[in-house]
Each structure stands twice: as C-alpha cells, then as structure tokens.
Amino acid sequence: MDEVRASSAWVVARASHVFVDSEGNSLSLSCSLAFWMLIFWIEKVVDNIKDSIPKVEWDFEKIHYFDGGPLTVQYLLVLDAINFCFWPDKDLSYDDFALGLKYALQKDKSALDADRLQKFTGPQLRELLKWPRPLPLEDERIRLLHEVGRELENSFGGKASNLVESCGNSAVKLVTLIARHFPGFRDHSVYKGHQVFFYKRAQIFAADLWGAFKGQGFGKFKDIASITIFADYIVPAVLRHLGVLRYGSSVASIIDADNEIGSGSEEEVELRACSIYAVEKMRELIKIKTGNKVLSVELDLWLWSFGIQCHSLQHHRTLSVYY
Ligand SMILES: Nc1nc2c(c(CN[C@H]3C=C[C@H](O)[C@@H]3O)cn2[C@@H]2O[C@H](COP(=O)(O)O)[C@@H](O)[C@H]2O)c(=O)[nH]1
Numbered sequence: 371m372d373e374v375r376a377s378s379a380w381v382v383a384r385a386s387h388v389f390v391d392s393e394g395n396s397l398s399l400s401c402s403l404a405f406w407m408l409i410f411w412i413e414k415v416v417d418n419i420k421d422s423i424p425k426v427e428w429d430f431e432k433i434h435y436f437d438g439g440p441l442t443v444q445y446l447l448v449l450d451a452i453n454f455c456f457w458p459d460k461d462l463s464y465d466d467f468a469l470g471l472k473y474a475l476q477k478d479k480s481a482l483d484a485d486r487l488q489k490f491t492g493p494q495l496r497e498l499l500k501w502p503r504p505l506p507l508e509d510e511r512i513r514l515l516h517e518v519g520r521e522l523e524n525s526f527g528g529k530a531s532n533l534v535e536s537c538g539n540s541a542v543k544l545v546t547l548i549a550r551h552f553p554g555f556r557d558h559s560v561y562k563g564h565q566v567f568f569y570k571r572a573q574i575f576a577a578d579l580w581g582a583f584k585g586q587g588f589g590k591f592k593d594i595a596s597i598t599i600f601a602d603y604i605v606p607a608v609l610r611h612l613g614v615l616r617y618g619s620s621v622a623s624i625i626d627a628d629n630e631i632g633s634g635s636e637e638e639v640e641l642r643a644c645s646i647y648a649v650e651k652m653r654e655l656i657k658i659k660t661g662n663k664v665l666s667v668e669l670d671l672w673l674w675s676f677g678i679q680c681h682s683l684q685h686h687r688t689l690s691v692y693y
Pocket residue numbers: 427428429430431453454455456457462463464465574578581599600601602603604605670671674678693
C-alpha cells in the first residue's frame with residue numbers, strides 16, 4: 371500500500387484540477403485553513419464521543435451475507451469483483467448486489483462456487499440479482515466473474531478462503547496476491563507518464579473481511595493500518611462537501627452538470643489520488659493532535675456512509691471497472 375500512498379502524493383504535488391488545500395497551492399505540507407477547520411471539526415466530534423471518531427459498524431445497512439465461515443469469504447470476493455459503477459442506472463446501487471448475492475447463497479449454498487462463476491451469463495446474473503434490465507458494464511461484470519472462478523479453481527482449490535489463509539494474516543499480502551492472480555483487480559492509472567496505484571476493490575475486500583469477521587479468523591490482519599481508503603465516486607464528493615477537496619472550475623462544472631469524466635483522464639486520477647492523500651493527512655493530523663490512531667478503513671466507512679445518505683451530493687461519473 372506504500373505504492374498507493376506514494377503515487378497518490380506524486381499526483382497531488384502535480385495536480386491542476388483538484389486540490390487538497392483551500393488555496394490550491396498544490397502540495398502544501400503546512401495545512402490550509404479548510405483543512406484545519408476540518409481537523410478542528412473532527413476534534414470536536416472526537417471530544418464528544420470519548421476519544422474516537424464515530425464508529426460506523428460494518429454492514430450498518432444489514433445487507434450482507436455472513437455465516438462466520440469460508441462461504442462468507444467467497445461471497446465477499448465475488449461481491450467485490452463486481453463492486454463498481456452502479457450510477458449509470460439511477461435505481462441501482464451497491465445494496466442491490468450485496469442483497470442479491472446474499473439471497474442467492476441463502477437459497478443455494480453452491481451459487482457462487484468456482485465452477486458456477488465461470489459459467490455465468492448476463493441474463494443469469496440479472497436473474498440472480500432480480501434485476502429487470504441489463505446491468506451497467508454487464509459484459510465486464512461477467513468477464514470478471516469468469517476470471518475469479520477460473521483463477522480460484524486453478525490456484526486456490528476453488529475457494530476464496532484458501533486464498534485468504536495463504537496470506538499469513540497480512541492485508542498487504544492479500545492485496546498483492548489478489549492483484550497478482552486477478553487482472554481485473556489491478557486498479558491503476560498512468561498520470562503524466564507515472565504509474566499510479568489505487569487497488570480499490572482489492573483493498574476493500576481485505577477491509578470487508580476485517581469488518582465482517584471483526585478482526586478475527588478470516589478477518590485477522592496484523593497490518594490493517596496499511597490499507598488506504600477506497601477511491602470510489604462517493605468519498606471524493608464527501609471530501610468536497612466537507613471543504614477538504616476543492617475542484618477547479620472545469621471539474622466542478624463537469625460534475626455539477628452530471629457529465630462523464632473519462633477513465634484515466636488527469637481529472638479522474640486527481641479526484642482519486644487527492645482523496646487518498648487527504649484522508650491519509652487526516653489520519654496523521656488526528657494522531658498528532660489527539661494521540662488517537664485511526665485507521666483509514668474506519669475513516670472510509672464513516673465518510674462513505676455519510677455520502678450515501680446524503681442524496682444531494684453530486685459525484686463524478688466515470689465508466690470504470692475499478693470502482
Ligand atoms: N469508499 C468506499 N466505497 C464503497 C464502499 C462500498 C460498500 N462497502 C460496504 C462494506 C461495509 C459497509 O457496510 C458497506 O456496505 C461500496 N463502495 C463504492 O461506492 C459506490 C457505490 O455507491 P452507490 O452507487 O451509491 O451504491 C461504488 O463506487 C462502490 O464501489 C465502501 O465501504 N467504501
């Protein structure tokens with residue numbers, strides 16, 4: 371995850387569309403007014419709730435499958451393999467996928483077996499999710515399900531739990547292994563000739579395990595603090611709302627008009643990289659000012675849960691298989 375942090379900081383230092391500080395002074399290590407105001411606000415919250423930021427429960431929505439065993443691991447890997455780009459259908463959200471896969475498993479424990487994953491078709495996935503029309507990027511979702519099924523079968527005896535067990539309780543190793551085995555999880559971009567890493571779905575899988583299993587068993591990671599936030603389309607909008615991120619006029623007008631931002635464009639990479647950088651800074655400042663060690667995973671869930679409940683927030687729209 372060092373690569374995610376370092377390459378995000380590299381982008382922030384060269385950004386011209388999205389800024390982490392209120393003056394748009396690119397990478398200013400002395401934090402801006404907006405940033406300190408945010409920290410002040412966080413500190414106020416922290417004071418109010420006995421030295422910790424609001425803890426948002428994993429699965430606060432009560433939508434995920436959980437049985438305490440290996441099938442939950444399979445469920446989360448499959449869910450995170452297709453955890454991207456819901457916005458093109460205004461009625462569709464992440465919840466539909468989490469619930470649809472959960473009901474499928476409750477009905478048939480073998481619904482997400484590796485051999486079944488490899489045979490999925492678009493109409494079957496729709497049927498499983500009880501979704502009445504084609505899904506956004508449906509062909510890509512099917513291709514990625516096939517890829518997960520095939521590689522699980524070839525390298526992990528068909529079981530996502532074997533993959534997790536081979537990581538020696540290291541989230542970093544898990545993300546590395548996932549990126550190595552499943553090309554669909556290799557979430558990166560090239561920005562001004564420089565490779566930038568995000569690994570959003572691979573990291574969220576580690577975080578989901580940690581959250582679902584409450585840091586025990588399949589969710590026990592000695593290095594969960596290494597994970598960054600998951601650069602999606604909700605968290606940047608929340609950071610903008612809080613005043614942590616400021617958008618230049620061209621990005622602001624594209625987003626405010628609900629127009630698309632191209633995948634891999636400078637604007638898109640800056641939105642994601644600045645979000646990661648900003649939250650890492652928040653973590654550092656919380657630690658310096660309060661002594662509290664907050665995980666990016668915790669900050670992410672807090673920001674994300676705020677974002678999905680705040681329907682007026684406008685987020686950026688990029689057709690992507692990564693988030
Ligand atoms: N940063 C971040 N992004 C997240 C999640 C999650 C779900 N995490 C689950 C784990 C525990 C919780 O209880 C959650 O249920 C989804 N997303 C992203 O949001 C977008 C979907 O938005 P909408 O179209 O409104 O459904 C899409 O890019 C999706 O990839 C998260 O946690 N963090």
